[in-house]
Amino acid sequence: MRLTQRLVVNSAIIIALLMTIVLVVVEWRVRHHVSADGPVATASDDILLSEIRGDIAVAGVITLAIGIVLARMLALPVARPIEELRDIALSLAAGDLSRRPSHALVGGEVGDLADALRRMSEQLETRLWELQSEEALLVALTESLNEGVIAVDARKRVVRINETGRQLLNLRQPLPFPASELPLQSGLQESLQLVLSGSSTIVREVRVDDRTLVLTVRPLRGGGAVLALLDLTTIRRLETVRSDFVANVSHELRTPLTIISGFVETLQDEDLPPDLRRQFLGMAEANVQRMQRIVDDLLDLSRIESGGWVPAPELLDLADVAADVLGPLQVIAAGKGVQLRTDLGPDAHLVYCDETAARQILSNLAENALRHTATGRVELFSRAEAGGVWMGVRDTGSGIGAEHLPRIFERFYRADPGRSREAGGTGLGLAIVRHLTEAHGGRVTAESTVGVGTTIAAWLPRPQSD
Numbered sequence: 001m002r003l004t005q006r007l008v009v010n011s012a013i014i015i016a017l018l019m020t021i022v023l024v025v026v027e028w029r030v031r032h033h034v035s036a037d038g039p040v041a042t043a044s045d046d047i048l049l050s051e052i053r054g055d056i057a058v059a060g061v062i063t064l065a066i067g068i069v070l071a072r073m074l075a076l077p078v079a080r081p082i083e084e085l086r087d088i089a090l091s092l093a094a095g096d097l098s099r100r101p102s103h104a105l106v107g108g109e110v111g112d113l114a115d116a117l118r119r120m121s122e123q124l125e126t127r128l129w130e131l132q133s134e135e136a137l138l139v140a141l142t143e144s145l146n147e148g149v150i151a152v153d154a155r156k157r158v159v160r161i162n163e164t165g166r167q168l169l170n171l172r173q174p175l176p177f178p179a180s181e182l183p184l185q186s187g188l189q190e191s192l193q194l195v196l197s198g199s200s201t202i203v204r205e206v207r208v209d210d211r212t213l214v215l216t217v218r219p220l221r222g223g224g225a226v227l228a229l230l231d232l233t234t235i236r237r238l239e240t241v242r243s244d245f246v247a248n249v250s251h252e253l254r255t256p257l258t259i260i261s262g263f264v265e266t267l268q269d270e271d272l273p274p275d276l277r278r279q280f281l282g283m284a285e286a287n288v289q290r291m292q293r294i295v296d297d298l299l300d301l302s303r304i305e306s307g308g309w310v311p312a313p314e315l316l317d318l319a320d321v322a323a324d325v326l327g328p329l330q331v332i333a334a335g336k337g338v339q340l341r342t343d344l345g346p347d348a349h350l351v352y353c354d355e356t357a358a359r360q361i362l363s364n365l366a367e368n369a370l371r372h373t374a375t376g377r378v379e380l381f382s383r384a385e386a387g388g389v390w391m392g393v394r395d396t397g398s399g400i401g402a403e404h405l406p407r408i409f410e411r412f413y414r415a416d417p418g419r420s421r422e423a424g425g426t427g428l429g430l431a432i433v434r435h436l437t438e439a440h441g442g443r444v445t446a447e448s449t450v451g452v453g454t455t456i457a458a459w460l461p462r463p464q465s466d
Contacts, residue, residue: 097125100121148227154223195218199219259287267284310439315351319344336375362392374397393457394456398451411428
């Protein structure tokens with residue numbers, strides 16, 4: 001039955017009941033009066049009417065009380081479903097989408113309302129789940145980007161920022177926060193204000209602290225903007241390294257080429273004395289060999305850095321390796337009056353390393369030490385340390401200034417460029433030592449005091465099974 005029909009029927013029942021009660025009471029009073037006084041009763045009509053009015057008042061009060069009780073009893077079946085739907089609607093408004101109208105509410109306006117509320121809650125739950133899924137997907141996508149992403153709304157508040165963006169800009173404020181808290185020292189704020197003022201997309205390179213970033217600012221429909229930050233620091237550093245590398249290689253090769261070119265031009269003179277010819281040829285050959293060493297070292301370094309060389313570590317006896325390394329240097333050392341010695345620790349005779357790499361590491365270090373040691377000694381040593389073995393070379397040479405130590409493992413870096421070239425160094429030996437050591441999971445260190453000597457060592461880890 002429809003709600004309006006139920007209300008009409010209930011009202012009609014109550015009205016009919018009230019009228020019936022009143023009529024019954026009036027009829028009872030009249031009958032009682034007639035039966036008591038007889039047909040010839042002489043009571044006045046005023047008294048009869050007064051009694052009837054009193055009876056009607058009493059009957060009205062009794063009828064009103066009965067009507068209220070009946071109305072409440074009849075209203076409960078109508079009110080309960082409405083109250084249930086009200087509570088469910090309040091729960092939905094509060095965010096609880098799990099409540100549903102009971103299936104007992106069927107038929108009529110209340111049943112239609114219950115069905116509509118049930119469908120609405122199901123749709124809301126589905127839409128909310130879809131929104132949460134899209135939100136999670138959006139967060140996952142933005143967090144997986146190597147670019148920093150920042151969203152600014154029309155009120156100039158940062159409402160979204162991924163972790164990369166926080167790291168690039170060093171931000172830790174909880175969202176949302178004012179866009180004015182973004183870095184001020186770069187062109188970021190200026191670009192953002194231009195776009196928020198109506199400009200089109202802006203792309204520019206900015207500096208934030210020690211980072212070089214490509215900033216892209218795009219306007220959003222309805223106000224606001226999205227900022228994308230791409231870190232170019234590594235690329236710019238590599239470009240600088242490449243530029244320096246080309247300049248260094250060109251410089252290193254130009255000197256011997258210039259010398260060879262001059263000697264070749266001189267040797268074309270047919271009147272050149274034989275002794276000078278032999279001297280010039282010898283100097284040209286020495287510079288050719290120097291160029292060959294530079295090219296060989298560059299190829300070795302390129303192969304190691306590109307991953308074209310993979311170490312095959314094995315247990316090596318450092319005494320054998322030291323003998324092979326120091327043997328070819330004995331003649332040069334004797335000519336300079338320099339002693340070549342070994343100092344292998346009692347528990348550091350064995351090292352886990354690729355044989356070719358171990359020989360190259362110690363050979364480069366020993367040759368470098370002998371090149372810069374005029375008197376005294378060059379000592380190849382080893383010592384054990386938890387988890388690995390140190391092997392290296394110490395000398396009593398000229399030493400290296402403290403300001404140069406952090407950079408001596410860079411390619412072509414020389415603490416004393418003129419002296420190193422005169423001694424025949426290529427400037428690549430220590431860079432090769434570092435890369436070979438790091439390829440084994442190790443590290444290199446350098447200690448030096450000017451006028452006292454230098455110690456350079458490589459730490460190589462032991463096998464995990466030991």
